[in-house]
Amino acid sequence: MIALHLPARSDADAPFVTRLAAARSADEAESFCLSSASGRSLWCGMHGLFELDHAREELIGDILLVDPGAGRAERLIRAGSRHNSLLVTEQCDQLCLMCSQPPKKAHHDRFAHFEAACRLAASGSVIGLTGGEPTLHLEPLLAMLERLLGDRPDLAFHILSNGQHFDAENVARLTGRLRTNIVWGIPLYAADALLHDRIVGKPGAFERLTESLAHLLTAGARIELRTVLLRDNLGTLGGLARFVALYLSHIEQWSLMGLENIGFARRRWDDLHIDLRTEFAPVAAALDQASLHGIPARLFNIPLCHIPPAFRSFAVASISDWKQRFAPACGRCAARSDCAGFFEWHPDHLVEEVVPL
Amino acid sequence: MEGGLEAAARPERTDVRQLGADTSIRARPCGDTTLLVDRAGRFIRGEPALAARIAEGALTEADAAWLRARGLLPGSELERLAFTYARERRRAAPGPLDYLILVPTLRCNLACSYCQVSRAAEGAKGFDWSDATLDAVRTRVAALTAPAIKIEFQGGEPTLRTDLIAAVIDAVPRTVEARFVICTNLQRLDDDILALFDRDDVAISTSLDGPLALHARQRQGDTPAAERFHANLRLLLARYGPGKISALPTINPHAPPDVDALIDSFARLGFDSIYLRPINYQGFARKRHPASRDAGADWRAYHAAFVRRLIARNWADRDKLLEESYFSLLLRRIFRPGEDRHVDLRNPNPVGRDYIVIDHDGRAYPTDEARMLTRSGVIDLAIGDVHHGWDTPARAALEAAATNDGDPACEACAYQPFCGRDLIDDIARYGRIDGPRGDTDFCRRHLHLFDLAFELIHSPDPAVQYSLRRWLGLAGETGALVAP
Numbered sequence: 001m002i003a004l005h006l007p008a009r010s011d012a013d014a015p016f017v018t019r020l021a022a023a024r025s026a027d028e029a030e031s032f033c034l035s036s037a038s039g040r041s042l043w044c045g046m047h048g049l050f051e052l053d054h055a056r057e058e059l060i061g062d063i064l065l066v067d068p069g070a071g072r073a074e075r076l077i078r079a080g081s082r083h084n085s086l087l088v089t090e091q092c093d094q095l096c097l098m099c100s101q102p103p104k105k106a107h108h109d110r111f112a113h114f115e116a117a118c119r120l121a122a123s124g125s126v127i128g129l130t131g132g133e134p135t136l137h138l139e140p141l142l143a144m145l146e147r148l149l150g151d152r153p154d155l156a157f158h159i160l161s162n163g164q165h166f167d168a169e170n171v172a173r174l175t176g177r178l179r180t181n182i183v184w185g186i187p188l189y190a191a192d193a194l195l196h197d198r199i200v201g202k203p204g205a206f207e208r209l210t211e212s213l214a215h216l217l218t219a220g221a222r223i224e225l226r227t228v229l230l231r232d233n234l235g236t237l238g239g240l241a242r243f244v245a246l247y248l249s250h251i252e253q254w255s256l257m258g259l260e261n262i263g264f265a266r267r268r269w270d271d272l273h274i275d276l277r278t279e280f281a282p283v284a285a286a287l288d289q290a291s292l293h294g295i296p297a298r299l300f301n302i303p304l305c306h307i308p309p310a311f312r313s314f315a316v317a318s319i320s321d322w323k324q325r326f327a328p329a330c331g332r333c334a335a336r337s338d339c340a341g342f343f344e345w346h347p348d349h350l351v352e353e354v355v356p357l
Numbered sequence: 358m359e360g361g362l363e364a365a366a367r368p369e370r371t372d373v374r375q376l377g378a379d380t381s382i383r384a385r386p387c388g389d390t391t392l393l394v395d396r397a398g399r400f401i402r403g404e405p406a407l408a409a410r411i412a413e414g415a416l417t418e419a420d421a422a423w424l425r426a427r428g429l430l431p432g433s434e435l436e437r438l439a440f441t442y443a444r445e446r447r448r449a450a451p452g453p454l455d456y457l458i459l460v461p462t463l464r465c466n467l468a469c470s471y472c473q474v475s476r477a478a479e480g481a482k483g484f485d486w487s488d489a490t491l492d493a494v495r496t497r498v499a500a501l502t503a504p505a506i507k508i509e510f511q512g513g514e515p516t517l518r519t520d521l522i523a524a525v526i527d528a529v530p531r532t533v534e535a536r537f538v539i540c541t542n543l544q545r546l547d548d549d550i551l552a553l554f555d556r557d558d559v560a561i562s563t564s565l566d567g568p569l570a571l572h573a574r575q576r577q578g579d580t581p582a583a584e585r586f587h588a589n590l591r592l593l594l595a596r597y598g599p600g601k602i603s604a605l606p607t608i609n610p611h612a613p614p615d616v617d618a619l620i621d622s623f624a625r626l627g628f629d630s631i632y633l634r635p636i637n638y639q640g641f642a643r644k645r646h647p648a649s650r651d652a653g654a655d656w657r658a659y660h661a662a663f664v665r666r667l668i669a670r671n672w673a674d675r676d677k678l679l680e681e682s683y684f685s686l687l688l689r690r691i692f693r694p695g696e697d698r699h700v701d702l703r704n705p706n707p708v709g710r711d712y713i714v715i716d717h718d719g720r721a722y723p724t725d726e727a728r729m730l731t732r733s734g735v736i737d738l739a740i741g742d743v744h745h746g747w748d749t750p751a752r753a754a755l756e757a758a759a760t761n762d763g764d765p766a767c768e769a770c771a772y773q774p775f776c777g778r779d780l781i782d783d784i785a786r787y788g789r790i791d792g793p794r795g796d797t798d799f800c801r802r803h804l805h806l807f808d809l810a811f812e813l814i815h816s817p818d819p820a821v822q823y824s825l826r827r828w829l830g831l832a833g834e835t836g837a838l839v840a841p
Contacts, residue, residue, distance in 0.1 A: 214435040217442065242840075246399065246428035247439040249446075249694065288831045292838060294693035310832040 002322035003054065008066055008073035010050035015067040017076070017116040018045050020059045029120050033060075063117045065110075076117040077127065083320035084121075085128025085158075086114045088141065092133040094162050095201030096187075098228055098265040098272050103132055111140050118148050118155060126156045135165040142173050149177035158224070160185045164205065166212035171219045183222045183252060186213070190233045191243035199232055213248065223251045228259060229283065230272050237282045241289035254290055256283060257318075258301035262345045269347065276306045277353075287314055304339045305355040319343055327354045382429055384408040385771035387811050393429060397443035398694060398774035401427045402815060427840075446694035447774050449703035451710035455503035456700075458714040458725055459494065461486050461521035463513040467542050467582065469575060476513055484513070486521055490719040493743040495528035503711075509538040509562075511725065513717065516541050519549040526556075538562050543589040544582060554593065554601075561593060565604035567614040567622045575607065590626065599627030610635050610656035616666045624679060632682040633663055653798060657805040660684075664809065671827065672820035675834075678827050685828040687810050690775045692829065692838075700724065702777035702803075705760035709740050709752045721747040723755060726781045736784060755780060758790055766794035772807040814838055 020043060021030040031045030036056035043050050050066055052059065052073055061079025077084045088110075092103035118127055134141055141159075148155060163186040174182070186209070189199040193206035216223060225248060227233070227240065237256075244254055259265055259273050276283065283299070290297035299307065300318040307315055317337070323344045330336050333356035342351050385392045391408040394400040401424075410416055416424070424430040431437040463484040465476040477484040486494065498508070506529070510522050516539065529535045539553065540562045553559055563586075566572040573583035593602055604626070606619060613619075623631050635656045660681075667679045689696045697703035700712050701724075714722040720739040722728040727738035740755065741747025761767035761778045770776070779799050783790045786798055794800050813821050823834055 210433060210435045214433070214438055217435070217438045242428075247435055249439065250442050284833045285836060288826070288833045288836065291831050292692050292829060294695065310834075313832070 002078075004075050004322060006073045006075070007053040007071060008050055008068075009071060010048065010066050010068040012047040012050070012066065012068045015065060015069070015113065016047045017063065017065050017113050017120070018043075018047065019063045019120045020061065022060050029116075061122070063120045065113050065117065076114070077121050077125070079122065081321060082126070083128070083322065084125070085130045086110075086117070087131065088114075088129050088134035089132040089137055091136050092131060092162070093136065093164055093202065094133070094205060096264070097199050097201065097232065097268060098230060098259055098263070100260045100263040100265065101130075101132070102263050107137070109137070109140070111137075111144050115144050115148060119152065121152075121155060123154045124156075125154075126158060129157055129159040131160065133162050133164070134159055135161045135163075138165055138170055142170065142178070145178055145182065146173070149181055153177050153181070156181045156183075158183045158185060160226075162187060162200065162205070163209045163212040163216075164202075166215045168215055168218075171215040171221070174216075174219045174221050179220055179222070183224050184216065185224045185226050185255075187226045187228070188240070188244075188248075189227055189230070190236050191239045192236060195233065195236060199230065210247075217250055223248075224253045224255055225251045226255045226257060228257045229274055229276070230259065231274055232272070234274055234279065234282050237286040238289065241286040244295055245289060245293035249293060249295060251295065254295055254297040255300050256286065256297060258299075258340075260301065260343050260345070261347055262343070266345075276302060280308055280311070284308065284311055287311060301340050301343065303341060303354060304335050305333070305357055306353075315340065317341075325351065327351045329354050329356055332356050382411050382424075383769065383771040383773070384411065385808075385811075387808075387815065392771055392811055393424075394771040394774065395429050395440070396774060397440050398447055398691070399428050399440075399443070400691075400771075400811075401429060443694045444774070447697070447704075449697040449705060449707060451707040451712075453503045454501060454711055454713060455506045456509070456712045457498070457506070458509045458511050458712075459515075459525060460511050460513060460715065460717045460728070461491075461515050461518045461525075463717040464517055465512055465514040465542070466517070466544050467514070467579075479514075479517070484717055485518060486717060486719070490717075490743060491521060491524060493719060494525060494715060497715075497743060498525055498528040499530060501530065501533055503533065505534040505536075507536045507538065509540060511540045511714075514542055514544070515539055516545065516550045516553075519553055522553060536560065543586045543593070545585075546589050546592065551596075554597070559601075561597075561602045563590065563602070563604050564607060565590070565623065565626075565628075566606050566608075567619040571614050575609070594626055599629075602628075603630070603632075604628050605632050605634060608633060608635055608656075608659065610659060613655075613659045616659075616663050619663075620666065620670065620679060624677065629678055630680050630682045630685075633660060634683075653801050657802065661805070661809055664813075668813075668821055668824040671824045678824075680824075680828050684806065684810070687775070687806055688814075688825065688829055691807075691810060691814070699777075701779055704773075704777045705756075705762065706778045706780070708756040708759050708780075709747045713747065715743050719743045723752070724781050726785065730781065730785050735788075738781065738784070761794075764794045766800070772803065775807060776803055 018031045019029055021027070021032045024032045028046050031043040031050070033056045034042045034044050036042070039053065039055055041052050041054060041056040041059065043052065047066070050073070062075050063077040065074045065076050067073065076086060089107045090101070090104040091107050095103070121127060129141070145157065159182060161184055188196065188209065190196040196206040197203050225244065233240070244251070258276070261269055265272055287297050297314060298316050299311070299314045300316055302315060304312050304315055317340050319340045319342070324341050325344045325346060326336065326341045329352070330339070330341065333339070333354070335357040381396045382393050385394070387402055390402040391405045392400055393403050393408060393411065407420060410420060421430055425432055431440045463477045464479050464481055466479045468476065508525065515522060522539065526537060535558060537559045539559060543563050554561055566575045569583055569587060572586070573580045604623065608614070620631070664681055664684055667681060671678055686699050686702065690702065700706065708723040709721065714725050714728050716722065716728055719742050721741045721743060722731065722738060723740055730736060731738050740752040741749045759778055759780050761773060761776060767773050767776070780790055782799050783792070783797055813825060816822065819835065822837055825838055826834060
């Protein structure tokens, strides 16, 4: 695992955002390294000196939020990673059966830091915004995006949202760069309203989601539809595929995702998890329905050797670098570099179940 | 009864009988059932009585629920928007010019009986691009803005002027991803020609009419020439494999080759995709094959037999997948809104926008068929020239009519969302574009093709479903394409 939070020491009065540079520069937003030895590095910038419990090399170019009070630094945007995402809030108004990041009541507003970090991001960066449910704070979120994309039209955002809060008014703000440079990752688990509502733990969620999807379609917003494969919805995937083909053919991608053994899914694993090595047929039928109607579908978080050969081209090496794991036997697999592998927290006994290709 | 205007102005959709009057679902018999298709191209088979109730605007509550569950009766806001989106996505919206057909010379070293272009003799003068025309072509090519383009060299025999081909290739901007196709009769190969063919961005297209004897009969009856062609084709196949080369048969519908013999002659060479074309009612073909004007029924029967034979062969030998490429295109258009890059089958069919033909004399035509028709002296369909462009009244006049919208026959047709409009074909056959659409060869041919497609789509035969799935590029080999 790549560490995202580093123990840090700083005498600054308040948390600050800075980009770590190899050498001193005129850029006030940058800090440069004074020394680095035995897993520690000392940095200097506008907010004084600070020390990180991490060697210098892997940190160059990273954008950090240094929190002196908490004694830690958060690597908000790591240089060269395609998987940077910012946690907008831990609040959520759904309670999904398999939630990987169970919601919390309190909200700590960090938009100012996120905005500062995004302004320092490399040209052309794609930055994820996640939660919790980011659109619970839609007003400050959109305001931040309007300012950022006004100044940095090269940036793009991928925002995970449950689609419970879009209306005609807020969607009207998704114009210009806010339309072209944002992809909304929105989950839909079933075409059957009651089943979807049960999976997301919120009565009426499906109805509200389809309302939001209509508003987003009107706005021409870019949408990645996401469906986690569960014991509960496996049998109804065909109906969902038909629903997507009929009513959501404008989406950019339909992502079918393997279950993550974390959060709520951890204690419900045996009830929720599907062994795709033996139960791929409904997924295959759904992928074929999608292809038939020209819907670009992809498979996420599933190792290639668990997928029948004809369907491997749908798989994406999707698991973020900082939480990716392989089995020892994967070492001799020819397809490893194209493979999602497993989540770091995948059940140990299941990680071994691989067939090197 | 209320007037149409009043009914349209009232957005409430509570009365299901009124819903029925408003659905714009069109019907077409399909076996014992009726195919119901909405204007977004979503379809379902239903009882003929249901089709009648739709036509009368007399849907029952149960009918409405049944149709809505199958996507043919939008209810919610999302469903209505999705319908509109899918319907509009089926309308061709041309991007920037990205497909050029260039004719650097009209001269040819063959004189085939069905030659569609009134070719010029190999030694004739004045049938190649002038220096000024070449300069103008290069200027246009250098100004292309599309990210990816395709340039097809036609003739005449374009390999008589490899220097002109190379000069065009050289003019493509570095930022543009270009693919080139050289359409050749393969009578002659030399180092210059092979040097062009060797390029990774060059593909080769040729005519292969089937077995050698037939090929010779249709090509000036010259067996040595046909043998030369076959030897060169085999040489290129050995050098590049079949992926770089495409071969097209031209079929005389009144004396077509045996289906299996034709398929074999392609499959043996490694060609899996066969674009079955009837002799075009163009050029020399107008004089030497007068019956080709109404090739209709024979052609349709031959085509259906051909497709059914492909299905049987694909099922018998799963290692080899054969297809008729136009039929595959039709299948894709049925299921996938937005599949409209084929310029003979889209609606509307924009003229001189994303696609242009530049002749040996620098004149610009909307299609190769328009060029042939002009060369045959039937009608001048040039829309401009390479020097001054083609944003002309002639282009506008053609474009205004290049649609199946508003035609009474097309508006009543269930297949309209999938179909297109080929003005030039109507002009070639009938000398007019305003005749009853249902009487045109284009319409009859496509009715046949869509009837066949929908029959096969709903076929319970696993062999049929297998081929259809493969033609549509689906990963899975089994299962029905649509709910029964």
